Amino acid sequence: MRPSIIRMIRPRRPERAAEPVLPPLALYKAILRAHVHKLPAELRPLGDQYVKSEFKAHKSIDNPLHIIGFLTQWQDYLRNIDGGSWMQGKMSQEELDKMSPEQIGQLYELMQEAKKAGSSQA
Structure with a gap:
């Protein structure tokens, strides 16, 4: 840049x-x-x-x-x-509506990884 x-x-x-x-x-x-x-x-x-x-x-x-x-x-x-x-x-519905399908998928993958990290430490 x-x-x-x-x-x-x-x-x-x-x-x-x-x-x-x-x-x-x-x-x-x-x-x-x-x-x-x-x-x-x-x-x-x-x-x-x-x-x-x-x-x-x-x-x-x-x-x-x-x-x-x-x-x-x-x-x-x-x-x-x-x-x-x-x-x-928390994300608002407005923020979610602005996201592309790629971004939604990426957010879902991030959520899954965060859940794995949280459950492995418990």
């Missing part, structure tokens, strides 16, 4: 006005650091693996809108992890 695209980013929502989107590498590192301190030990490998695979899969994206959307969503994730709100987080 080109640094020039990062400089063009403007927040979409007023609550994000004070917080610009982090550059990809800084965001990636911040998420992995947050996992160390905020995720339970049994979920950390799953979270780390998922973040690494997603950032790797999106490494060669050139569309600025996709880059901004990707970084914005991961920054929201980081904010949820840091704030602890991820534990009681």
Whole structure:
């Protein structure tokens, strides 16, 4: 991802006005650091693996809108992890309706892996 695209980013929502989107590498590192301190030990490998695979899969994206959307969503994730709100987080029907069939499938696979991680630690 080109640094020039990062400089063009403007927040979409007023609550994000004070917080610009982090550059990809800084965001990636911040998420992995947050996992160390905020995720339970049994979920950390799953979270780390998922973040690494997603950032790797999106490494060669050139569309600025996709880059901004990707970084914005991961920054929201980081904010949820840091704030602890991820534990009681639920997706709204509106959020689910916006997802593609691929994303729904990916979410289902993630849920299955999280259940396996939880049951193997019990």
